[in-house]
Amino acid sequence: MPIAIAVHSTALGPALGGCRLWTYPDWRDGIEDALRLSSAMTAKTALAGLANGGGKTVVALPPGTHLDVDDRRAVLHDVGDAIEAFGGRYGTGPDVGTGVDDMVTIGERTDHVFCRPASHGGSGSSSPGTAAGVVAALRATVAHLSGPADPAEHSPQAPVEKSSFAVVGLGSVGADVARRLAVAGARLVVSDVRPDAKALADELGAEWVAPEEALTAEVDVLVPAALGGVLTPALVPQLRCRAVVGPANNQLASPDVAGLLHDRGILWAPDYVASAGGIVHAVAVELYREPEYVVAARIERIGETLTEVYRMAAESGVAPATAAEALVAAKLTQATHS
Incomplete structure (x- = not known):
């Protein structure tokens, strides 16, 4: 089974990045995904203030592959052996297709693994932390959208109860974000490809729509919480939101979409x-x-951090993506020369 481990940067410290177990049309697509995701992890750790770089593991399953318990265990042991060969320069955690129990299996071959259950000495699922960070980002965004003229005065603690959100994807993180927003009193539109997820919409008093409708819902903030690549050049003209903020990785189908969103305001x-x-x-x-x-x-x-990104973008007249990239580059340059 092809296993790709990409280490993008160790300028700030050992690289970190989850283990993705996913089906790809061709094993080389898995390598491309690992390279792209590892770069994003460098940016993530740098702007999160962590002394770590970015990496990623991708197990590229051929189409139609079904792993039984023994096969899965063997693959995860191979992942652990490969990570151990890096000698501490890279550590992994859960990602799409893997979970905390899989980290226990990988941990049988290497100590460089995160998010094992607390009973196994780890920190458990990363989902609650991810959801909490997304809500902090949403507060910062609402503050920027409705705050004073001077971006430097925006408060990242702005309430969200007067805002509306479309949460697309009700997995562990998306569902948690939706619950937190509902508790805060926000108006919610939610969707998921799984029909049984409608039970959560009913529980939260949220409007349930199909995913394609949620993407173009008339709300303050669109919250992509499923797989990446959802923001395409074709979708941008159809959006009826004021902002897009969510936990899905690699939301942009191509880098130019950041500029298209900026051009639309x-x-x-x-x-x-x-x-x-x-x-x-x-x-x-x-x-x-x-x-x-x-x-x-x-x-x-x-x-x-997001408030700072918005401030820099507003002052320079560029997209937030450009401002964030400049911040990442500055942190990596500083680390290289220190």
Whole structure:
């Protein structure tokens, strides 16, 4: 089974990035995905203030592959052996297709693994931390959209109860984000490809629509919470939101979409900023051994980081993606010359 491990940067410290177990038309597509995702992880860790770089593991399953329990275990052991060969320069955690129990299996071959269950010495699921970070990012975005003329005065703690959100994807993170927004009193439109997810919409008093309708719903903020590539050049003209902020990785189908969104006046929070809460939680708990209240404060600072990105973008007249890339480059350059 092809296993690709991409280490994009160790300028700030050992690289981190989840293990993705997914089906690809061709194994080379898996390598391309690993390279792209590892670059995003470098940006994520840098702007999250972590002393780590970016990496990624991709197990590229051929179409139609079904792994039984023994096959899955064998593949994950191979992943662990490959990670161990890096000698600590790279560590992994859960990603699409893997979970906390899989990290236990990988951990049988290497210590460089995060998010094992607490019973196995880990920090558990990264989903709650990711959701908390997304909500902090949403507060910062609402503040930017409705705040004072001076972007420097925006508060990342702005309430969300007067805003509307379309959450597309009700997996572990998307469902958590939706619940947090509902508790805050926000108006919600939600969707998922799984019909049984409608039960959550009913529970939250949210409007349930098909995913394609949710993407173009008339709301303040669109929250992509499923797989990436959802923001395409064809979709941008159909959007009826003021901003896009969500946990889905690689939301842009192509880099030029960031400019298309900017040209339409739609604020896009770089996904690697908004989705950093999970890795912040894992690293702060497992490496820094910080108490939960300190970890929670770290995650809340995602809102402050995004506010800074918005401020830089507004001052320079560029898209937030461009401002975020400049911040990442500055941090990596500083680390290289220090």
